[in-house]
Amino acid sequence: MKRIVTATVNNHPGVLNRITGLFTRRDYNIESITVGVTDNPSISRMTFVVIVDDEAKAEQLTKQLNKQIDVIKVQDITDQPKIERELALIKVISNPQTRGELSGLINPFRATIVDVSRDSLVIQVTGDCAKIEALIELLRPYGIKEIARTGTTAFTRGLVKSQNSNN
Structure with missing residues (x-):
């Protein structure tokens, strides 16, 4: 099933690489990634469209992302008005x-x-x-x-x- 996950992160070199590495190690298929700086130049916003097998894996993904250095906030917004x-x-x-x-x-x-x-x-x-x-x-x-x-x-x-x- 397709999930939309957003993350606000510190805008530092290597952050995107570390996060996509987590997706690779956990065998998640990334359908798309968009990244851009926010109104605060020291913070970037990432949006991932990810294919996951079930709800438990989606929850595990957000937990794993939240543990990453430089990650400020992670949300799975798939089922929210957006x-x-x-x-x-x-x-x-x-x-x-x-x-x-x-x-x-x-x-x-x-x-x-x-x-x-x-x-x-x-x-x-x-x-x-x-x-x-x-x-x-x-x-x-x-x-x-x-x-x-x-x-x-x-x-x-x-x-x-x-x-x-x-x-």
Whole structure:
């Protein structure tokens, strides 16, 4: 089953290597990793999409990550309300006759054309994995030359207090 795990870590050399080494030693399959500095330049945020066999292994993973030096906080946010996004750049075979058709095809996905050449277009799309997969499948008949994807980045949604709450 697919799990989304986030970790805030000290922004030091070698931290990513040590953490991915833990995944390797424990035989977890990492589907994607995104890493970036936070609003505090000394802290980075990592988002892992990991394939695990069962709930116990997912729990073991978060415990193991929490034990690592330089790890500040780990959360498995798979079952929580969350915002998740991925960026994809898709180079599609195109000619002047198909450009209008492709433009109309990508509009419902809020995708944009970011590069045009004589024989191809580069389309940029952001969204969850399912949205990106759906667009890729629609573009496939035109001929995909290349795809670059960032992997999922995510965090939990903010909590909304009810208006009837006295807190």
